[in-house]
Amino acid sequence: MLELKNITKQFGSRTIIKDLNLTVKDGEILSIVGPSGAGKTTLLRCITGLEKVNAGEFLVDGKAFDPYTNRSNDSVIGVVFQNFELFPNLTVMQNITLAPTMVLKQSANEAQEQAQVLLDRLDLTDQADQYPFQLSGGQKQRVAIARALAMKPNVLCYDEPTSALDPNLREEVEKLILGLKADGMTQIVVTHDLTFAENIADDMFKVETNKTK
């Protein structure tokens, strides 16, 4: 379980997020929705440790942790970026095994076997030796998911997972996210697509534009 308590985030004198509380239960999907500019991406960047919060705390299974400085191998937050941010100089297999070998110190064999399971699971069996530029948008997204999952995260976060894809792929993404839920994955999905959010979410969190900005 991931809990956010009284999170506040400012850029200079502008308060984007104020005293925000939210809880993500294990194995559930939380959708974060709200109008453009409300601070959805900013909130996700705080959760994933890419922005430093000004106040408040994060708890994973009741234990406090700071995503901004977190270096431990427990309480890991995985991220699937809006435009995936695969490493163009590495093959699909290398994209997935890089962090497990360098950070988790897995052996090359161990990392590859684990990556192969993820590739098969995500319907990427034939893509292992391809480079990102050779993949379709949907395939890139699944590689990004596999890369995040290889680090065994407690929570997997997505920023606008449907925005960089063909609109008729939306249903595929829904299936994918619900499939991962069936595997027991806890997920946070930022989106401005309400129908999409309703189709996948156990819980919805609305971010309002902060009037005191």
Place this chain on the structure above:
Amino acid sequence: MHYILEILPSLLSGAGMTLKIFIWTLIGSLPLGLVVGLGLMSNIKPLQWLLNFYVWLMRGTPLLLQLIFVFYGLPLIGIVFPRYYAALFAFILNYAAYFAEIFRGGLQSIDSGQYESARVLRLSYVQTIRKIVIPQVIKIVLPSVGNEVINLVKDSSLVYVIGLGDLLRAGNVATARDVTLVPLVLVAVIYLLLTAVTTFILGRIEKHYSSWK
């Protein structure tokens, strides 16, 4: 023909000196240029000023002046380099400044998303630079670095001025002694060979980096 065979050994030994300067300058200035390039991008203001000053000084004054300064100037204040090391010292400092500027451009074109996705995978700064940034930067800067490398083949002839026995000096000595154009023509042919081989090797490296985009 007989004459050519007679002067060839001295030309080849001159070419050996040219090659030695060429290779050691590359070995010294490429890594140094990369480090300076990274330093130019750092947030530490005094470091930035210092490195910018260095790059400005090296690129704003002639290499010939720098050579003369190191070999004839510095001894006046008690710093004496042997000829060969004076040449290497001046060449490495000069070329590192050009490479630093090229690397800075390359580093700037790496999207911040690449650093962020490395960060959420918890790769360290050094791992990120080595595995993700450097390969992408190399691919981007290869054409400009290649130009400088070809220039270096020819620039190495500037060591003439401090009395080092390079290819050009060998040819010039033979021409003056035997009053014939043949040595200078041979010198030109050898330079052409050197640049041709360098171009070929650069082409192979570019090909190596063409498997991904």
